[in-house]
Amino acid sequence: MISYRQRHPGVDELEAAGITCLPADFGSEAGILAFIEQVQQHADGLRAIIHNASAWQADPVPANGSAFNTLFHVHMLAPYLINLACEPLLRQSPIADIIHISDDVTRRGSSHRVAYSASKAALDNMTLSFASQFAPHIKVNGISPALIMLHPDDGVEYARQAMDKSVLKTVPGPEVVMQAVEYLLNNPYVTGTTLCLNGGRHLKN
Ligand SMILES: NC(=O)C1=CN([C@@H]2O[C@H](COP(=O)(O)OP(=O)(O)OC[C@H]3O[C@@H](n4cnc5c(N)ncnc54)[C@H](OP(=O)(O)O)[C@@H]3O)[C@@H](O)[C@H]2O)C=CC1
Numbered sequence: 652m653i654s655y656r657q658r659h660p661g662v663d664e665l666e667a668a669g670i671t672c673l674p675a676d677f678g679s680e681a682g683i684l685a686f687i688e689q690v691q692q693h694a695d696g697l698r699a700i701i702h703n704a705s706a707w708q709a710d711p712v713p714a715n716g717s718a719f720n721t722l723f724h725v726h727m728l729a730p731y732l733i734n735l736a737c738e739p740l741l742r743q744s745p746i747a748d749i750i751h752i753s754d755d756v757t758r759r760g761s762s763h764r765v766a767y768s769a770s771k772a773a774l775d776n777m778t779l780s781f782a783s784q785f786a787p788h789i790k791v792n793g794i795s796p797a798l799i800m801l802h803p804d805d806g807v808e809y810a811r812q813a814m815d816k817s818v819l820k821t822v823p824g825p826e827v828v829m830q831a832v833e834y835l836l837n838n839p840y841v842t843g844t845t846l847c848l849n850g851g852r853h854l855k856n
């Protein structure tokens with residue numbers, strides 16, 4: 652089961668493959684609650700919930716609360732309300748997991764994405780709280796990536812500078828996130844942990 656906001660061709664492919672694709676906009680509490688209602692109508696139980704939705708928003712200039720408001724909803728309120736509402740569905744599964752996708756930027760903050768970084772740091776803290784609240788039946792962990800994949804409009808110089816930020820000097824692609832997800836889903840002794848997926852950036856700054 653996936654949520655989508657804009658109907659990408661990839662959503663059509665998933666739906667054709669039999670995946671339940673639910674429209675959702677987590678930018679408001681009403682949108683989050685509407686998504687929860689859809690999940691409850693489509694699922695009798697859940698093996699895992701992976702919170703991936705995100706907006707890489709820079710801080711607006713001149714300053715206003717728009718980015719903070721959006722990112723509070725998408726990175727904080729949506730995981731919070733979905734986790735609490737779907738706990739009973741997760742308890743139907745003999746093994747259950749919640750995974751929050753965060754961002755390595757929370758290590759140091761961001762001078763141009765204060766709201767983005769703060770909301771991801773809050774998500775990291777919710778990993779700790781929900782891990783305590785839902786144990787022992789449900790494991791709750793995070794994955795904190797640095798640059799995973801380049802955008803189509805990223806230039807060669809941007810890519811070189813990005814690779815130089817880590818000691819492993821690579822932009823690995825989404826497979827490494829899947830490897831981290833599989834590790835967390837399959838390891839019965841890991842909870843309250845956020846996996847650092849950053850090519851060793853912390854060794855450089
Ligand atoms: N890409 C990278 O290098 C890095 C990514 N990450 C994190 O990894 C995760 C995946 O990254 P990436 O794929 O690049 O993320 P994207 O920026 O592509 O966003 C992921 C999805 O979030 C959805 N989304 C955005 N706003 C909303 C909303 N209001 N309601 C519902 N869905 C919404 C988008 O849906 P739609 O397209 O339909 O609008 C999009 O498909 C994110 O949490 C990101 O913060 C962390 C560090 C590096």
Ligand SMILES: Nc1nc2c(c(=O)[nH]1)N=C([C@H](O)[C@@H](O)CO)CN2
Pocket residue numbers: 704705706707754796797798799800813
């Ligand atoms: N929601 C998103 N979050 C992030 C993205 C993105 O495209 N969408 N991209 C990055 C960058 O790759 C950054 O890691 C480069 O240093 C971070 N977060």
